[in-house]
Amino acid sequence: MNTFEAIFSKRSIRHFKHEKLEWELISDILEYANKLPMLIEGIAVEFKLVSNIEEKQGFYSPFNVKAPYYICISSEEKEDYLLNAGYLMQQLNLYLASKDLGSCFSILSPGRNLKAAMKYKFVIALAFGKTSTALFRGSKEAKRFPESTVVVYKEEVTPDIRQVLNAARLAPSLNNTQPWRFVVYKNRIHVFAKKNPFIARVLDYNKAIDMGVMLANFLLAAEELWVDISLSKSETLKNKPLQKNDYVCTIAIG
Ligand SMILES: Cc1cc2nc3c(=O)[nH]c(=O)nc-3n(C[C@H](O)[C@H](O)[C@H](O)COP(=O)(O)O)c2cc1C
Incomplete structure (x- = not known):
């Protein structure tokens, strides 16, 4: 299973075997992480591996997913850094699946020592390890909104672009909120994020990560299907x- 195929069939894994991974595999994962292309150039990030095999390493959170390993991302706090972090971590999430490892995003607060060991601001972690749970499922089994809820087609598009949008729709999100919305023309797609109710604006932080996660699926699928795209922001839409929605970006096609 490669990372593109994993988009359509990977599911979040929350139960792991408390088992050590071979060092070669861990170093391969870290090497992959450090070579990942950025969504936004000029934001420094650091990946940090945390092993829970020998001793508990200072994570605490009510949402904590218990796992033998975590890979954390810390980032410089520049514009769109959460989008960028989500984008990087979803690529890693799919890569872990391609290595037959289970994984799940985990919003957890690193303990003081761990926080201090990170170069930049901690954003999010991926819990991962070996599992006896099935790693994959059919894409129809994924609990996701139907296309009609998240995509508005203003013009007819090619089957490949529909497939890219399907890859984006299947992205994981915190509590499966699926905040992404798309307005689609033949040569461009405007991307929006559904607004949280006023009292839930604290969740905007995670929503930005979710949008980056979705963009990883989008860009990976476009690359796989030879759909030439580029991202930009429209000043008109921005203002x-x-x-109901916040404007995120525009994806030009071709
Ligand atoms: C940014 C982000 C944060 C998440 N945080 C957690 C978490 O803290 N705990 C957890 O159990 N799942 C977490 N998840 C996993 C989602 O709950 C999961 O992706 C969603 O329910 C859909 O399930 P699926 O991935 O199996 O399709 C997170 C997912 C994302 C993208």
Whole structure:
């Protein structure tokens, strides 16, 4: 299973064998992480591996997923750094699946010592390890909104672009909220994030990570299907007051 195939069939794994991984595999994962292309150039990030095999290493959170290993990302706090971090971590999430390892995003607060050991601001972690749970499922089994809820087609598009949008729709998100919305034209796609209710604006932090996760699926699928795309921001849309959504970016096709 490669990373593209994993987009359609990977599911989050929360139960792991408390088993050591071979060092070669761990170093391969770290090497992959450090070579990943950025969504936004000029934001420094650091990946940190945390092993829970020998001793508990200072994680605490009510959402904590218990796992033998975590890979954490810390980032410089520049514009769109959460989008960038989500984008990187989803690629890693899919790579772990391609190595037959289970994984799940985990919002956890690193303990003081671990926080201090990170170069930048901690963003999110991926819990991972060997598992006896099935790693994959059919894409139809994924609990996701139907295409009609998240995509508005303003013009007819090719089957490949539909497939890229399907890859994006299947992305994981915190509590499966699936905040992404798309307005689709033949040569461009406007990407929006559904607004949280006013009292839930604290969740905007995670929503930005979710949007980056989704963009990883989008860009990976586009590359696999030879759909030439580029990302930009429309100043007009950026400044347009919208009731239900926030504008994120525009993806030009071809
Ligand atoms: C940014 C992000 C944060 C997440 N945080 C957690 C978490 O803290 N604990 C957890 O159990 N699952 C977490 N998840 C996993 C989601 O709950 C999961 O992806 C979603 O319910 C869909 O399930 P699936 O991935 O099996 O399709 C997170 C996912 C994302 C993308």
